[in-house]
Amino acid sequence: MKILHTADWHIGKKLHKHYLHEDFERFITWLLNCIQEHEVEVVLISGDVFDLANPSAEARRQYYLALKKLSNLNCKIMITGGNHDSPSMLDAPREILEALNVHIIGGMPQDPAHCLIPIRNKAGEVELVVVAIPFLRDSDLRAAEEGVSYDNRIEAIRKGIEAVFAQAAALCKQQFPGLPVIAMGHLYAAGIESSESERDIQIGNQAAFQASQFGDYFSYVALGHIHKPQRINAAIPAFYSGSPLPLSFSERKDEKRVLILDTEAGFEPQSIAVPAFRKLIKVSGTLDQIKAKLSLLSAEGELTNLIEVELLEEDFDARLINELDDLVTQFEKPGMEIVKHRASFKNQLRETGKLFDAHQKLEDLKPREVFAKMLEQHTYDAEIKAQVTRAFQEVLEQITNADPA
Incomplete structure (x- = not known):
C-alpha cells in the first residue's frame, strides 16, 4: 500500500500581505499528478490545513475544491487539526466529507478510540491502522490546577502528550493486534530546526516533546507543525513532511517535500521534491550594494518572485531611509516584486x-x-x-x- 504524508498547507496564508492562493492551486495540481504517478491509496495531512482559525471564503473554497479533486482519485484522505486550525470548523462537515472518503479529526475526541482508523486493502481486509491525533491543547492534556508550578506545568504537558500516544498504542494492540500502525501528530519535538513562520505552541515551545516518548510500537509517525522537512531521532521512523510551500523568507532555501511510504518495502519514506512555483529572494547590504544586486536579478518560476530588502548601514541616516523607500517605490522588473523592506543600523540611535x-x-x-x-x-x-x-x-x-x- 502506498501512503503519502504531507502537512502544514496553511491555506489562506499571506506572505507580507501577498496571498499565496496561486501557489496552493499549483501545488494541488502537482499533488494530484504525484498521487496518480505513485499510485497512492492513502493521503495523510498532519495539521495546519488553514493559516487562520477563521479562514476566508476563498481559503475555504480552495480547501473543499482540493478535497473534491483528491477524492476523485479514489484515495482515502485523513486530516488532523493543527494549532492554526479551529477544531469545530474542521469537524463541522465531517459526516458529509466521509461520503467522499475524507476522514477528519479536528480536535481530540472524548473517546480516544475515535482516532483509530482502519485502512482496508483492495480485498477488503484491514491492512494497517492510522491513529489520527490532532494538535493537543492544554484542555486535552491536563486539568487546570491552582498552585501548579511552572516547571510542573511543562512536565505535565510532555507527560500528557506521551499518555495520549501510549493510550492509542494500547487500544491498537487490543483492537488490531499484529497490524502495523501509523500515528499522526501535530507537535513540537525537541532538537528540530524550525522557521520564523511557525507559531510557538505549548508554553512557547518549552514543553518540547522528546522523540523517545513515542516508544517503539508505531511503525511510522507522520508529524506536522515544523515547516522544514526532517527526521527526528526516535526509535521508529518519525518525520516532519514540512510545508509544501515556503511560507516565510526564512524558508526560502528549504527544498519542499512530500513523503511516500510503500508498506510492502517497509516504513522508511521516499522523499519527493515539490517544485518551486516562485522564488523568494532576500537582498541585503548597503544602499549601493542593494541597487547592484537588484539590477542582476532575473525572474524564475511560474509566479511573481517576491523580494525582501534589508538595508544594512553603520550609522543612522534618515536620508538613507528615504532613498530606500524611493528605490522600492520605483522598482520595476517583470516577474518580480518587493514585498518587504527595512533598515538596520549598527550604531542605533538612543531613545529620546x-x-x-x-x-x-x-x-x-x-x-x-x-x-x-x-x-x-x-x-x-x-x-x-x-x-x-x-x-x-x-x-x-x-x-x-x-x-x-
Whole structure:
C-alpha cells in the first residue's frame, strides 16, 4: 500500500500581505499528478490545513475544491487539526466529507478510540491502522490546577502528550493486534530546526516533546507543525513532511517535500521534491550594494518572485531611509516584486528619554532642546544640519501658530 504524508498547507496564508492562493492551486495540481504517478491509496495531512482559525471564503473554497479533486482519485484522505486550525470548523462537515472518503479529526475526541482508523486493502481486509491525533491543547492534556508550578506545568504537558500516544498504542494492540500502525501528530519535538513562520505552541515551545516518548510500537509517525522537512531521532521512523510551500523568507532555501511510504518495502519514506512555483529572494547590504544586486536579478518560476530588502548601514541616516523607500517605490522588473523592506543600523540611535540626565523630564524641556539633542546623534554635515533645523523650525512655528479650532 502506498501512503503519502504531507502537512502544514496553511491555506489562506499571506506572505507580507501577498496571498499565496496561486501557489496552493499549483501545488494541488502537482499533488494530484504525484498521487496518480505513485499510485497512492492513502493521503495523510498532519495539521495546519488553514493559516487562520477563521479562514476566508476563498481559503475555504480552495480547501473543499482540493478535497473534491483528491477524492476523485479514489484515495482515502485523513486530516488532523493543527494549532492554526479551529477544531469545530474542521469537524463541522465531517459526516458529509466521509461520503467522499475524507476522514477528519479536528480536535481530540472524548473517546480516544475515535482516532483509530482502519485502512482496508483492495480485498477488503484491514491492512494497517492510522491513529489520527490532532494538535493537543492544554484542555486535552491536563486539568487546570491552582498552585501548579511552572516547571510542573511543562512536565505535565510532555507527560500528557506521551499518555495520549501510549493510550492509542494500547487500544491498537487490543483492537488490531499484529497490524502495523501509523500515528499522526501535530507537535513540537525537541532538537528540530524550525522557521520564523511557525507559531510557538505549548508554553512557547518549552514543553518540547522528546522523540523517545513515542516508544517503539508505531511503525511510522507522520508529524506536522515544523515547516522544514526532517527526521527526528526516535526509535521508529518519525518525520516532519514540512510545508509544501515556503511560507516565510526564512524558508526560502528549504527544498519542499512530500513523503511516500510503500508498506510492502517497509516504513522508511521516499522523499519527493515539490517544485518551486516562485522564488523568494532576500537582498541585503548597503544602499549601493542593494541597487547592484537588484539590477542582476532575473525572474524564475511560474509566479511573481517576491523580494525582501534589508538595508544594512553603520550609522543612522534618515536620508538613507528615504532613498530606500524611493528605490522600492520605483522598482520595476517583470516577474518580480518587493514585498518587504527595512533598515538596520549598527550604531542605533538612543531613545529620546536616554539623551538627558536622569533628573530631567521630557515634558519640562522645550521642543528645540529635544530636537537639538536628537540631531547631535546624526553625522550630517553643517549644511544638511542647517537645512534640517530650518525645516524643524518651520514645522514648529506652524504648530505653535495653528488655530486651536
